Amino acid sequence: MDPLASLLYEVRSNGALFSRNIVAPPWSVRFADGTPLTVVTMLRGAGWVVPGGDTAPVALGPGDVAIVTGAEPFSVADDAGAEEPPLYVVHPDRCTAADGEDVSGDVILGPRTCGNRPDGETVLLTGSYQVGGRVSERLLSALPRVLVVRDDGKPGPILDLAAMEISRDAPGQQAVLDRLLDLLLLCTLREWFARPEADPPGWYRALGDPVAGRALQLIHDRPARPWTVSALAEETGVSRATFARRFGELVGRPPMAYLTDWRLALAADLLSRTEATVESIARQVGYQSAFGLSVAFKRVYGIRPSRHRERKPDATAVDPDAGAASQHGRHDNENEREQRRRTAHAVPR
Secondary structure, eight states: OOHHHHHHHTTOOSSOEEEEEEEOSSOEEEEOSOOSEEEEEEEESOEEEEOOTTOOOEEEOTTOEEEEESSSOEEEESOTTOOSOOSEEEOSSOEEOTTSOBOHHHHEEETTEEESOTTOSEEEEEEEEOOOSHHHHHHHTTSOSEEEEOOOSSOOHHHHHHHHHTTOOOTTHHHHHHHHHHHHHHHHHHHHHTSTTOOOOHHHHGGGSTTHHHHHHHHHHOTTSOOOHHHHHHHHTSOHHHHHHHHHHHHSSOHHHHHHHHHHHHHHHHHHHOOOOHHHHHHHTTOSSHHHHHHHHHHHHSSOHHHHHHTOTTOOOOOTTOTHHHHTTOOOOHHHHHHHHHTTTSTTO
C-alpha cells in the first residue's frame, strides 16, 4: 500500500465518538473529549471552528468538512468572536455546562444528538478518533490545527448517508458509522492534500513520481527487507546516484533515513500494542537483532525499546507471528475497546 494508506490504516475508526448537534442562534458548542483528530461538518447551516490558541477561527458553510487535530478542546459557534459561555460542553459520556454541571438531561434530543431546539436551523456533526502511536503521529504532524475542504456543489453521498444514519439506533449501528467516518476522513484528506493551498509532506508529493513513489511503496510494504540505496535504485530502474538525488529532493529525507524512521515507528507501535519479543519485533521491521533495534531506537527516541514498552502497561498480547497485521500494529488495545463498548450508547455518541 502507499504511504498515505499505511498511515490512514492507523486511524481507522473503531467505536468513534459521534455527536450531532441541532441548534438555533445564538449558539456555541465546546468539544472536550481530548481526542487527537476530529471530523467536523455542517449538515445544515453555517458556523465557525474556534480552535483557540494562536489559530484563527475558520468559517464552515453547508457541506464543508473540517478536520481538527490536537487533543486541546475547541469550539464551533455561530459567531467567531462571541464571548458568551457555550450552550454545553461535549464529553465522551455526558454534556455539561461551562462550569462543569451535568446538563445531559436538558440537551439530549435523541440518539447521539444534543441541542437547544429540535427544529434548529443548524445541524453540526462531529466524529472523533481515538488514535495514538508513532505511525499515526507521522500523519497528524503533517496536518495543520484546522483544515477545511469546501463543498463544491457536487453530490455528497457520504454526508447524506451520515445524516441518515447518525440518529438511528439499529443493530450494528456503530460499525456502520465507523466506516462512514473512515470514508469521510479518507476522502477529505485526499482532497485537501491535492489542493494548491495545502502544504503536504514530501512523502505525499512524491507518491506520483515513478521513482520516489515506487520506492516509498516498497519501503512501506516490505520494511523487513535488507534495503540499500542500490537495491531500491535497481527496483525503480535508475542509477544509484539518480535515485538518491531524486528521492531526497522529493521526499525531503535521504532514502535510508526515511527507511529508518519508518522501521522505528512500526517498532514503537508494536512494542506498545503487542507482547512480541524485542527480538521478534526487530526482525519484523528489518533489524537483524534486538541489539541493532535497541541502538537505533535509543538514538532516535532517547530510550531503549524495553523502557518504551514499560510505559504502556496495558499492551495487548498479540501473536508475534501474526504477519502483516501484526507488523503494522493494527491490533486495538482490548481495554480501550471494552471501554468503548461500555459507553456505546452514552451521550453524545
